Amino acid sequence: MTKRRVWTLQELATLIGADLEGDGDCHISGINTLQSAQPGDISFLANPAYQKYLPDTRASAVIMRADSREVFAGNRLLSTNPYLCYAKLSQVLDTSPAAVPGVHTSASVDPSVRLGEGVSIGASASVAAGAVLGAGVVIGPGCSVGADCEIGADTVLHANVTLYHGVRIGSGVILHSGCVIGADGFGFAPSAAGWVKIHQLGGVVIGDRVEIGACTTVDRGALDDTVIGNGVIIDNQVQVAHNVRIGENTAIAGCTGIAGSTTIGKNCIIAGAACIAGHLTIVDNVQITAVTFINQSIDTPGSYSSGTLATASKQWRRNAIRFGQLDRIASRLGVLERALEKKFSKSDTQAGSGTDKE
Structure with a gap:
């Protein structure tokens, strides 16, 4: 089993290029989601949909943007790109066994x-x-x-x-x-x-x-x-x-x-x-x-893109039938359009050939 190294928050901030707000001596040994993090873990907020978990997280520190700092009173690493910082941090905290030459x-x-x-x-x-x-x-x-x-x-x-x-x-x-x-x-x-x-x-x-x-x-x-x-x-x-x-x-x-x-x-x-x-x-x-x-x-x-989104099977079957009818519908529409064009063209010609009587 690979032993996890303990880092200070200041060390991690320097490694990933984030701005530290809080206790730089805080010890970090793992990374986890906002919902699952425990003391000693660091987490991150990259998607605003997860901000609702921020007030209750038990993480010892969170990587976030500056505009979310008011929602979390704990230690913060501020970045304009928290997800990129998370990617860099995952490399630092990786516990995969090292290969032996x-x-x-x-x-x-x-x-x-x-x-x-x-x-x-x-x-x-x-x-x-x-x-x-x-x-x-x-x-x-x-x-x-x-x-x-x-x-x-x-x-x-x-x-x-x-x-x-x-x-x-x-x-x-x-x-x-x-x-x-x-x-x-x-x-x-x-x-x-x-x-x-x-x-x-x-x-x-x-x-x-x-x-x-x-x-x-x-x-x-x-x-x-x-x-x-x-x-x-x-x-x-x-x-x-x-x-x-x-x-x-x-x-x-x-x-x-x-x-x-x-x-x-x-x-x-x-x-x-x-x-x-x-x-x-x-x-x-x-x-x-x-x-x-x-x-x-x-x-x-x-x-x-291509394809169609999923719908209820009953509706999908009706749609599938319509797909098979599209070529015939297009042909009929073409006939109607040509007939209308011919009709309006004839009407315009007749209107232009008339004379006004005083």
């Missing part, structure tokens, strides 16, 4: 593998021939690192991550348990005898400071590489197909599927369960809302 006796590491200083390789992990692991790399228990993979400094593979051959990963990357990077893309050619497999000859290139969630798959390219840019964050159970390219600092939430050869720009935000068809291009700074289906390229930044 060295190679576990049950691990299998090919003699040709190049290991940087301070590398940690866990129990039953396997690292194949020609792999290069930078300084401080952590390979968790049960991981499989394929031949000729390159992993940058301080990258962490949690338990049971699989890298196929020839995968290249940058520095400071985090891959969570169950990730599969570099599996074959879904490529088959039809023939009279059945499907003929197209061997995937490309690789996967992942930039620096990328985080990929549990059980997410990133397929290798058919010919060119599948590429994930610096600073990209990808949630759990996301499918990234072959030859997809994802620009820097894009965020992709859980259960999203991205079909092959689609390019996504920089600084995009893709919400959960979105479905993006293949061979598309999405420009920088696009936001795609949850459960949206994108079937054509997007060339203008902004927010995009």
Whole structure:
């Protein structure tokens, strides 16, 4: 069990760049929500909807904006961005066990593998021939690192991550348990005898400071590489197909599927369960809302949505029938519009051809 360190409130204020109001010697050893915090914990208020819990919180200190200070009489860390301060503080107070440098006796590491200083390789992990692991790399228990993979400094593979051959990963990357990077893309050619497999000859290139969630798959390219840019964050159970390219600092939430050869720009935000068809291009700074289906390229930044909101099933069935009638309704409307235009055009002509009698 990892022992929690005790910090003074002044130390934490300095580390996260917040302004202290209160007792700088107050001891803090944990972080929790306003509702669940106990003495010794610090909490935060980022969403105004939770301000109602502020007067009764037992937290020893709270991170908040200055305009909420009157609601809480205790120790305060003031910031214009409490949520960012919370993110920084979570790193400081993290109690995850530290990796121990060295190679576990049950691990299998090919003699040709190049290991940087301070590398940690866990129990039953396997690292194949020609792999290069930078300084401080952590390979968790049960991981499989394929031949000729390159992993940058301080990258962490949690338990049971699989890298196929020839995968290249940058520095400071985090891959969570169950990730599969570099599996074959879904490529088959039809023939009279059945499907003929197209061997995937490309690789996967992942930039620096990328985080990929549990059980997410990133397929290798058919010919060119599948590429994930610096600073990209990808949630759990996301499918990234072959030859997809994802620009820097894009965020992709859980259960999203991205079909092959689609390019996504920089600084995009893709919400959960979105479905993006293949061979598309999405420009920088696009936001795609949850459960949206994108079937054509997007060339203008902004927010995009599709689908309908949930309603009672009885109403939904009626709406579904109406959706099926939209094409016929549009055709009938077009006929009516043309008839009206013809009628008004004829009336205008007749009115213009008349003469006034005195």
